[in-house]
Amino acid sequence: METLSKKDCRKNNTNKVFRVVILLLIISFTTRSFGQEKPENKIVLPIEVKAAFEKRYPDVKASWTREYRGYNNNQLRYEAKFRGSQGNDLAVFDNLGNLKAFESSIALSNLPKKATNYLKKAHLLKKVTEAVKVTDMDIQSDSDIDLNVKSMITYEVGVVKENLFYDLVFTDKGDFIRMVQKD
Structure with missing residues (x-):
């Protein structure tokens, strides 16, 4: 049976320590890089959008997303989700700070009577999960729409x-x- 000398033992221990240090460095680097916020997820708002939102909704904290909409997805929109008086609200701005649409959660009792009657007749009233009032300020020219209308509810x-x-x-x-079926 072969015995290891003190020199061989030290060399063997040094290799183990070296491996542990390398492993700890790899774990540390990996953990640190996963914990950092990804730059593509951070939304930088144009000054005009931020100013328009703060003017309309002072002291309100919002969660922002950025979307492309319109024909050929060529219109950049910034969407602010925030807590409104009756639930979750959504304000949509263009890159110049113009409010394009606003969605506000409402109680079922605030729906127009015809809509409530439709839901009753279709036996859907008990299956309702949410109701929102949508004000669309981004009216596109269309033969069915009066061009003098500034917004549509x-x-x-x-x-x-x-x-x-x-x-x-x-x-x-x-x-x-x-x-419309949703995901």
């Missing part, structure tokens, strides 16, 4: 039917427009 009611989520869209008077 619609109501969206979220329902779950057969384990699928749908938005039912109603006019400001409560007339049914369409049902």
